[in-house]
Amino acid sequence: MGEAQKGLLSVIEKLKGSTEQEVRIVLLGLDNAGKTTLLKSLASEDVNTITPTQGFNIKSVASHGMKLNVWDIGGQRKIRTFWKKYLDNTDLLIYVIDSADKKRFEETGLELSELIDEDTLKGVPVLIFANKQDLATASSASEIAEGLNLHTYRDREWQIQACSAVSGEGVQDGMNWICNNIVNKKK
Amino acid sequence: MAEDDSEWVVESIVGYLGSPEWVIPVTDFMENKCTVFDDEDENKLSYTEIHQQYKNLVEKLLENYMQDVGINEQQFLDACTSPFAKSKTLQSVFQPVLATDDFQIFRSLMVQKNMELQLQALSVIKERNGALPECLTAGADVMTELQDQEMKILQEVLRKSKEEYDEGIARRLLLEKEVGSTSSSCSDKPVAESREAQNTTSAPSQRSNTAKAKAEGKGDRSHSNGHHAPLVNGNTTTELNLVNSKPAKKQESKTAAPAGGDKKSAAKSSSTSKPTPDCGGNVVESKVLPAVRAPVKSGEPSASLSPGTKEQSSSPTAAEAWLEEAHREAGFSKPYTELSVSQQEQLQQRAAYLRQQRDKLHALKKEQQKPKQVTAPEEAPPTTTTTPEISAEERKKLQKRKHLADKLKEEVIKK
Numbered sequence: 001m002g003e004a005q006k007g008l009l010s011v012i013e014k015l016k017g018s019t020e021q022e023v024r025i026v027l028l029g030l031d032n033a034g035k036t037t038l039l040k041s042l043a044s045e046d047v048n049t050i051t052p053t054q055g056f057n058i059k060s061v062a063s064h065g066m067k068l069n070v071w072d073i074g075g076q077r078k079i080r081t082f083w084k085k086y087l088d089n090t091d092l093l094i095y096v097i098d099s100a101d102k103k104r105f106e107e108t109g110l111e112l113s114e115l116i117d118e119d120t121l122k123g124v125p126v127l128i129f130a131n132k133q134d135l136a137t138a139s140s141a142s143e144i145a146e147g148l149n150l151h152t153y154r155d156r157e158w159q160i161q162a163c164s165a166v167s168g169e170g171v172q173d174g175m176n177w178i179c180n181n182i183v184n185k186k187k
Numbered sequence: 188m189a190e191d192d193s194e195w196v197v198e199s200i201v202g203y204l205g206s207p208e209w210v211i212p213v214t215d216f217m218e219n220k221c222t223v224f225d226d227e228d229e230n231k232l233s234y235t236e237i238h239q240q241y242k243n244l245v246e247k248l249l250e251n252y253m254q255d256v257g258i259n260e261q262q263f264l265d266a267c268t269s270p271f272a273k274s275k276t277l278q279s280v281f282q283p284v285l286a287t288d289d290f291q292i293f294r295s296l297m298v299q300k301n302m303e304l305q306l307q308a309l310s311v312i313k314e315r316n317g318a319l320p321e322c323l324t325a326g327a328d329v330m331t332e333l334q335d336q337e338m339k340i341l342q343e344v345l346r347k348s349k350e351e352y353d354e355g356i357a358r359r360l361l362l363e364k365e366v367g368s369t370s371s372s373c374s375d376k377p378v379a380e381s382r383e384a385q386n387t388t389s390a391p392s393q394r395s396n397t398a399k400a401k402a403e404g405k406g407d408r409s410h411s412n413g414h415h416a417p418l419v420n421g422n423t424t425t426e427l428n429l430v431n432s433k434p435a436k437k438q439e440s441k442t443a444a445p446a447g448g449d450k451k452s453a454a455k456s457s458s459t460s461k462p463t464p465d466c467g468g469n470v471v472e473s474k475v476l477p478a479v480r481a482p483v484k485s486g487e488p489s490a491s492l493s494p495g496t497k498e499q500s501s502s503p504t505a506a507e508a509w510l511e512e513a514h515r516e517a518g519f520s521k522p523y524t525e526l527s528v529s530q531q532e533q534l535q536q537r538a539a540y541l542r543q544q545r546d547k548l549h550a551l552k553k554e555q556q557k558p559k560q561v562t563a564p565e566e567a568p569p570t571t572t573t574t575p576e577i578s579a580e581e582r583k584k585l586q587k588r589k590h591l592a593d594k595l596k597e598e599v600i601k602k
Contacts, residue, residue: 055231058291069291074232082232085239 021066023182024089028115029096030108031075034131038096038165039072042175047166052076056086064179070094080111087120092127092178099130099138099162109148116153125157125181127174134164157181196258196266197277203252204280213283216244217300224297238293245287 027035036057037047043059053074061068073079073086093115097108112128115121128150130141141162145151150158159177163170203209220237253263267281286293313319 053229055229055234057229060291079232082235085235 023066023068023091023178025068025070025092025094025178026086026090027070027072027094027096028083028111029075030098030101030104030111031077032101033075033096033098033108034129034165035072035075035096038094038129038131038163038171039070041165041168041171042070054079063175066179066182068175068178083115084118084120087115087118090121090124091182092125093121094127094129094174094178096129096131096165097144098132099140099144100132100135102137102139105139105144105147112148116156123156125178126153126159127178128158128160129165129170129174130160130162131165133162133170134167194266194269196262197269199256199258200252200263200266201277201280203256204284209248209252212244212248216241217297218304221297221301221304224294224301226298226302230294234290234294234297237297238290241293242287245284249284 027039029035031052036050036053039057039059040047040050042061053072054076056071056073058072059070061070071086073083095112095115098104116126128144128148130139130144132138139147141160145160150160159174159181161170161174161177163174165171220240223231223233223237249263253259258266282292282296286296309319
């Protein structure tokens with residue numbers, strides 16, 4: 001029965017029949033990491049009027065002949081329990097870190113490792129954005145990678161990218177990695 | 188053969204998607220759940236839950252349908268991806284099915300449904316009431332009106348607070364000026380006190396003025412008035428006292444004298460008319476001090492208690508009026524300080540003359556008041572008759588009253 005349901009869903013998925021390859025990307029991270037700012041930056045929208053996300057935002061971005069459906073889900077502690085509901089059929093996980101918020105590095109590391117252990121995200125590539133590099137107190141991407149023990153991830157592709165969602169610096173580099181990676185994986 | 192097959196399947200599917208078996212449950216679901224869907228950019232977490240419920244509903248419906256008709260998923264898929272099914276007319280029919288997989292489609296369907304329901308509700312209200320209530324019409328909202336009012340109030344408050352701030356600054360400047368100019372004299376303190384006293388009398392009235400003034404222009408005018416009045420006041424009184432400080436002093440002693448004469452009336456008048464004359468008396472008195480440079484502090488408390496201060500309280504304003512009158516009579520339009528020496532002398536002479544006239548009037552009034560003060564205790568209740576200072580007239584009256592009361596008593600007791 002469960003198999004049949006899965007089949008039906010996949011049938012409906014194929015119904016759309018678009019020639020474009022669709023990619024489902026989930027954008028996660030602690031509150032105030034800059035997820036929504038990054039999302040709006042990706043969609044070339046105004047980043048000056050962003051308030052803490054209580055629910056979630058979705059943007060579809062066309063890149064490298066693919067349609068990237070990016071889901072940005074609020075990062076406040078009480079919302080994090082809902083993250084699991086959005087992980088099904090995810091092609092790629094983007095995890096955003098506030099590089100200047102050293103006090104919460106441990107907290108963000110714990111949340112990331114929990115996500116990595118999720119069954120639904122098994123083998124799903126991870127892109128980590130070391131955001132807020134425009135701030136003077138920001139830690140470098142390599143420092144954060146070390147702190148998060150990223151080198152121990154053996155079961156998936158991963159990448160850490162320094163960026164500033166506000167200025168847009170480094171964001172495109174990250175997107176390029178995503179597209180290359182997805183193309184490789186799907187083929 | 189296969190094409191015919193898919194065509195048949197597509198027609199069947201389209202037929203099913205138009206039948207009550209599909210339409211009723213799906214529409215019911217949408218109408219029940221659409222109320223939380225608004226067209227905000229951000230999605231609520233509850234949307235996902237509702238989307239999941241919708242997925243379950245559609246899957247169940249389609250499974251039942253496929254079982255009933257006897258087609259499998261592959262046939263269903265083939266039919267739906269056939270060119271016939273992709274025609275534009277059928278795209279909208281397939282929207283509710285596609286919505287299971289695509290949250291964005293689902294969301295837009297729900298938002299649309301919500302708006303439809305709201306419009307229906309509006310038309311229902313319109314039909315029932317003939318017209319829409321004001322709060323539901325577009326454009327001129329009650330809310331915006333309220334906001335307008337709130338903005339007006341806020342602006343008024345801001346304006347007032349600015350005025351008060353300006354006033355405070357001006358007052359401080361004035362105070363500094365005054366202290367600086369009289370610092371050579373021995374009586375700095377009384378001046379400051381008098382300044383304060385004057386401020387307390389002028390400030391509240393000013394505030395009430397500005398509070399009353401709703402139009403901005405009016406508020407500004409009263410504001411400037413309030414500022415200039417004490418300035419002129421202070422200048423004129425000190426100048427006048429410089430010239431003829433003697434009559435002023437004499438007045439004081441005069442007003443102080445009757446205070447001790449009749450305690451009862453003094454107490455009475457002071458209790459009823461204390462606040463305003465008190466300040467007024469202080470103002471005049473301490474004004475005199477720096478000018479004459481002679482500490483006459485002894486007269487202060489009793490003078491302020493005396494009934495004579497009632498008249499004296501009017502002296503600052505009166506002096507101002509005299510000077511103004513003198514100004515007008517002399518035909519000078521310039522402020523006092525800008526006049527030449529001869530003109531100033533002229534004015535001072537005029538002021539002195541007016542002051543003499545006023546003293547005469549004052550004396551006359553006092554004489555008139557004396558008999559009044561004698562008769563004043565008449566109005567006092569009989570319980571105060573124990574005091575020794577009762578006139579003969581009064582005693583007679585009291586005796587008459589007692590007699591009357593006794594008679595009444597007798598009559599009541601007898602009967």
